Amino acid sequence: MNVLILGSGAMGCLYGAALHRAGCAVTLVDVNREHVEAINARGLELERRSGTELLPIPARLPEQVPNVADLVVVFTKTFHTDTALQGIAQAIGPETHLLSLQNGLGNDARLAKHAAPDRVLVGVSSLPADLVGPGKVRSHGEGGTKLYPAFGADPEFARRIADLLTEGDLSASLEPEIHTAVWSKAIFNAAMNPLCALTRRTPGFLGAHEESKAMIRAVVEEGAATANASGVAVDPQPIHDLTVVSVTDHADHEASMLQDVKAGRRTEVDAINGAIVLAAREAGVAVPVTETLWRMVKLEEAKLGH
Incomplete structure (x- = not known):
């Protein structure tokens, strides 16, 4: 092939x-x-x-x-x-x-x-x-x-x-059920990637602090609610479990969004958090933490213009 x-x-x-x-x-x-x-x-x-x-x-x-x-x-x-x-x-x-x-x-x-x-x-x-x-x-x-x-x-x-x-x-x-898998991965990334980028730290750091763990949990719940309201069945628990694997087994991995911010590059936050926010608006679901992380990363990207 x-x-x-x-x-x-x-x-x-x-x-x-x-x-x-x-x-x-x-x-x-x-x-x-x-x-x-x-x-x-x-x-x-x-x-x-x-x-x-x-x-x-x-x-x-x-x-x-x-x-x-x-x-x-x-x-x-x-x-x-x-x-x-x-x-x-x-x-x-x-x-x-x-x-x-x-x-x-x-x-x-x-x-x-x-x-x-x-x-x-x-x-x-x-x-x-x-x-x-x-x-x-x-x-x-x-x-x-x-x-x-x-x-x-x-x-x-x-x-x-x-x-x-x-x-x-x-x-x-x-x-x-690949669309469920795609949504689940996007929700996972929406929870982990922006926090790594904004703190300039790897997942192990996020797993060591209650502030980040609370935001991760909130984004997973918001994303799952959005997916379900959009007609894609997503169970939040496996995503919660995957975030635990991320902060332990992949504790030192540099998330792609962190790599991008460190290198002064545009991130994929629009296709991750941004896409979830737009779907949530269409479905009438509130996603305040997901949207806040999206806007914070967009502010990081705005620095590139200067």
């Missing part, structure tokens, strides 16, 4: 490595020239709890992608999705499947602008990963992947992807 990883930062490299181990012809695609050149010069260095691998996976800038892909796995920031897919339009044919493992809500609709709906897959990942330098990725922590066709298509291709990921040592499974 010819696979492109579109957005080959930490998570993209982690998944590209798994599909490479499973025998796919993987190409890592990214706009970070230094990162691309480092991978091509010495291979992708991936550090996991089981050890460190050096994997000979080719990396390309978007304009260097020559062939039509069977699968494009999208890991770009949500606000870059359209531009990134347009940048590899030459690689998207009528049989190409697109899989979003991105954060936030609405990724299925974004991908459907670039492929037929029956070729669009969405999924969620609970794995941590950090980019520690050009061509070097670290992933210390356990987790898995759930995926399914976004619009009710035949799940056979999604099953193949799940099997390949599992064969490549990243546990993956089909999830027919």
Whole structure:
């Protein structure tokens, strides 16, 4: 299978490595020239709890992608999705499947602008990963992947992807209730990511203070109420449980929003907290803590303009 990883930062490299181990012809695609050149010069260095691998996976800038892909796995920031897919339009044919493992809500609709709906897959990942330098990725922590066709298509291709990921040592499974899973992941991120970004601390710090734990609990409850009022059944308890795993097993992981704020980059808060707030307004649900965190992170982003 010819696979492109579109957005080959930490998570993209982690998944590209798994599909490479499973025998796919993987190409890592990214706009970070230094990162691309480092991978091509010495291979992708991936550090996991089981050890460190050096994997000979080719990396390309978007304009260097020559062939039509069977699968494009999208890991770009949500606000870059359209531009990134347009940048590899030459690689998207009528049989190409697109899989979003991105954060936030609405990724299925974004991908459907670039492929037929029956070729669009969405999924969620609970794995941590950090980019520690050009061509070097670290992933210390356990987790898995759930995926399914976004619009009710035949799940056979999604099953193949799940099997390949599992064969490549990243546990993956089909999830027919994928929209529940996507909402649950967005709610988890809405609770954890902004607080990491605003405090400039990792989840272990949040788990050590009652102030942050109270806000995390509130956002989970607000998000679950919004999802249910929007017609997506979400039980808040598994999300509460996952936040406990985050502050313990992933205590030192730098959340993506924290990485963005530290680097002076725009965050994905609009697709996470912002999307939940907008859905809550439509459904008539009050989400004061979720909205406050959204606006606080937007103030952090406003500093970038100065």
